[in-house]
Amino acid sequence: MADDxxxxxxxxxxxxxxxxxxHEPESELRPAxxxxxxxxxxxxxGAVHAAAIxxxxxxxxxxxxxxxxxxxxxxxxxxxxxxxSAVLARLGVVLHGAALVGWVLAKTRGVALIDGLDQAExxxxxxxxCAALVTVAAAxxxxxLLGARLTAPHDEGAAVGVRLASRRTLAAMHSLPMVLVAAxxxxxxxxxxxxxxxxxxxxxxxSVTGTHSHGEGEAADDTGAQGSAAGGxxxxxSALAPKPYDPDSGVVDLGGVPGVxxxxxxxxxxxxxxxxxxxxxxxxxxxxxxxGYHSIADAMTGYEHYVNWQSINDGxxxxxEHPESIVFQVDRSTGTKRLVAAMYMAEGNKTxxxxxxxxxxxxxxxxxxxxxxTTSDPPRVAGLKVNGRCADGLRDxxxxxxxxxxxxxxxxxxxxxxxxxxxxxxxxxxxxxxxxSAHGA
Numbered sequence: 001m002a003d004d005x006x007x008x009x010x011x012x013x014x015x016x017x018x019x020x021x022x023h024e025p026e027s028e029l030r031p032a033x034x035x036x037x038x039x040x041x042x043x044x045x046g047a048v049h050a051a052a053i054x055x056x057x058x059x060x061x062x063x064x065x066x067x068x069x070x071x072x073x074x075x076x077x078x079x080x081x082x083x084x085s086a087v088l089a090r091l092g093v094v095l096h097g098a099a100l101v102g103w104v105l106a107k108t109r110g111v112a113l114i115d116g117l118d119q120a121e122x123x124x125x126x127x128x129x130c131a132a133l134v135t136v137a138a139a140x141x142x143x144x145l146l147g148a149r150l151t152a153p154h155d156e157g158a159a160v161g162v163r164l165a166s167r168r169t170l171a172a173m174h175s176l177p178m179v180l181v182a183a184x185x186x187x188x189x190x191x192x193x194x195x196x197x198x199x200x201x202x203x204x205x206x207s208v209t210g211t212h213s214h215g216e217g218e219a220a221d222d223t224g225a226q227g228s229a230a231g232g233x234x235x236x237x238s239a240l241a242p243k244p245y246d247p248d249s250g251v252v253d254l255g256g257v258p259g260v261x262x263x264x265x266x267x268x269x270x271x272x273x274x275x276x277x278x279x280x281x282x283x284x285x286x287x288x289x290x291x292g293y294h295s296i297a298d299a300m301t302g303y304e305h306y307v308n309w310q311s312i313n314d315g316x317x318x319x320x321e322h323p324e325s326i327v328f329q330v331d332r333s334t335g336t337k338r339l340v341a342a343m344y345m346a347e348g349n350k351t352x353x354x355x356x357x358x359x360x361x362x363x364x365x366x367x368x369x370x371x372x373x374t375t376s377d378p379p380r381v382a383g384l385k386v387n388g389r390c391a392d393g394l395r396d397x398x399x400x401x402x403x404x405x406x407x408x409x410x411x412x413x414x415x416x417x418x419x420x421x422x423x424x425x426x427x428x429x430x431x432x433x434x435x436x437s438a439h440g441a
């Protein structure tokens with residue numbers, strides 16, 4: 001105790017004061033583990049939320065929510081490094097605790113007040129790490145607050161002893177915060193990449209009018225692109241020359257098509273990126289039966305579709321981790337099969353007039369209303385209708401489910417091309433089969 005107490009003379013009255021180490025401002029402590037850990041975790045979570053904004057561009061409410069949360073976490077994290085304090089720790093418990101509660105709701109039953117998060121989503125790498133980071137940040141803040149209580153006993157002598165023990169503990173932990181900060185930075189970087197192609201539930205409907213303010217009299221044309229009347233305006237994607245679609249390049253750029261809005265382009269590119277990233281898990285066709293995907297025996301066309309019939313109305317739409325159908329190109333001379341595309345099917349018995357607008361002129365849904373299937377389980381394609389009817393012993397399905405391909409290999413008509421010939425199906429009345437030759441290879 002004598003080493004920690006100094007006697008000074010003030011006038012004639014001696015007074016004991018504690019040395020400067022007893023009341024050192026927290027921002028001057030070296031190290032301050034809770035601030036290092038909480039600050040790094042908050043910065044990481046904020047960066048992941050910011051990176052995820054693009055993957056949710058079609059839902060303005062989600063964009064605003066993620067932007068506000070990212071700004072709050074980044075600002076809090078920076079302040080934790082610069083000026084840690086008990087007040088900041090209390091604010092951190094509230095901020096990160098609220099973020100964690102919101103994440104749990106979004107993953108279990110959805111957040112009804114936020115369009116785009118109103119349906120429960122499966123846990124994915126980026127959001128799982130984000131939840132872990134906010135948990136770490138909240139726990140570190142709680143550690144700071146709990147430590148303050150433990151280091152304020154009633155006995156002054158005990159208080160000094162606890163403080164000295166606390167400083168010895170901090171000194172022993174000098175290297176731990178730096179190790180955790182480095183690990184958090186590395187993990188956050190991988191999550192930011194993953195978040196940019198995040199797969200989320202719900203339809204990709206959502207008009208541009210939900211993202212931009214348009215003038216009176218504006219209407220959407222039959223492709224979903226926004227046109228303008230007197231007093232209105234529209235936001236189209238960049239007028240740069242289009243680039244051929246080459247998934248092997250690692251870059252997906254579907255710009256340069258007149259009449260396609262920036263939001264439509266972003267939605268289309270996001271779906272393509274997510275499909276390129278997630279679909280290869282289905283590349284081994286020999287494992288698909290066990291995963292619920294069964295061939296419809298159409299390999300004679302040069303392409304073979306494996307369909308998971310149970311997933312057509314499973315509540316997941318345009319989800320590359322749960323595609324309704326997987327497409328292989330078949331080498332008929334050798335029998336080898338190469339994974340080339342996903343074929344997504346619309347949810348809820350939609351018609352071609354009701355399908356989500358993904359990419360305006362970039363994307364086109366189709367149906368197959370002329371196919372006849374066997375009565376076996378699983379069914380297989382066995383012929384075409386004659387005069388609108390299937391032959392005896394065959395059946396159709398009564399409902400023509402709209403579907404759309406997303407190619408993960410080069411295609412002459414771009415990443416959303418339908419097949420040629422019999423496999424092309426039928427498009428919406430008044431439309432012709434689309435070919436995005438601007439991005440064709």
